[in-house]
Amino acid sequence: xxxxxxxxxxxxxxxxxxxxxxxxxxxxxxxxxxxxxxxxxxxxxxxxxxxxxxxxxxxxxxxxxxxxxxxxxxxxxxxxxxxxxxxxxxxxxxxxxxxxxxxxxxxxxxxxxxxxxxxxxxxxxxxxxxxxxxxxxxxxxxxxxxxxxxxxxxxx
Ligand code: FES
Numbered sequence: 001x002x003x004x005x006x007x008x009x010x011x012x013x014x015x016x017x018x019x020x021x022x023x024x025x026x027x028x029x030x031x032x033x034x035x036x037x038x039x040x041x042x043x044x045x046x047x048x049x050x051x052x053x054x055x056x057x058x059x060x061x062x063x064x065x066x067x068x069x070x071x072x073x074x075x076x077x078x079x080x081x082x083x084x085x086x087x088x089x090x091x092x093x094x095x096x097x098x099x100x101x102x103x104x105x106x107x108x109x110x111x112x113x114x115x116x117x118x119x120x121x122x123x124x125x126x127x128x129x130x131x132x133x134x135x136x137x138x139x140x141x142x143x144x145x146x147x148x149x150x151x152x153x154x155x156x
Contacts, residue, residue, distance in 0.1 A: 010039065010049050011048045011049075011050060013038075015048075016053060020057055020060065022060060033069055035055070035056075036059070037081075038052075062097075065101075075096055076093070106150065110150065117132065118131070118132035119145040119147050119148050120147035120148070132147070133153070138151060
C-alpha cells in the first residue's frame with residue numbers, strides 16, 4: 001500500500017509496536033503485504049492511525065489461528081479505506097469468519113475434552129480404544145482422528 005500524506009499526528013511504529021506487541025519488522029512486513037497503510041506527516045514522518053492497532057491486532061490473531069495472509073488481506077479489503085472502521089464494518093468482516101471459527105471452536109473443544117481418551121485415530125493404543133473404537137471400526141468414516149472430527153460409531 002502506498003504511504004499517504006496526511007496533516008494530523010498519528011503513532012510512530014515504536015508506539016504501535018509497544019501497544020500491539022508486534023516487532024517493528026513484523027509491522028513493516030504487514031505493511032508490505034498491504035495489511036496496514038501508514039501515512040506521512042508534513043515533516044515526512046511515517047505514522048499510523050490509532051485504529052491500526054485494532055487492524056494489526058486482528059492480523060496477529062488471525063495469523064495465530066492459522067489463516068493465510070492472502071485470506072486476511074481479502075477480509076481487510078472489506079473495511080473502508082478513508083475512515084476509521086466502525087463496529088458495523090468489523091461486524092461485516094467477522095461474518096465471513098463466523099462459520100469457520102465456529103467449526104474451529106467445536107474442534108478445539110473436542111480436542112480439550114477428548115484428548116485423554118480414544119480419539120478414533122486408528123492407533124488402538126489405549127485400553128479405552130477397545131471400548132470406544134473396537135477393531136478400529138471408526139475408520140469406515142475415513143482417515144484422521146474421527147472422534148475429534150465429530151464422527152461417532154454407528155450402532156450395529
Ligand atoms: S486413541 Fe487412537 S484409536 Fe483410540
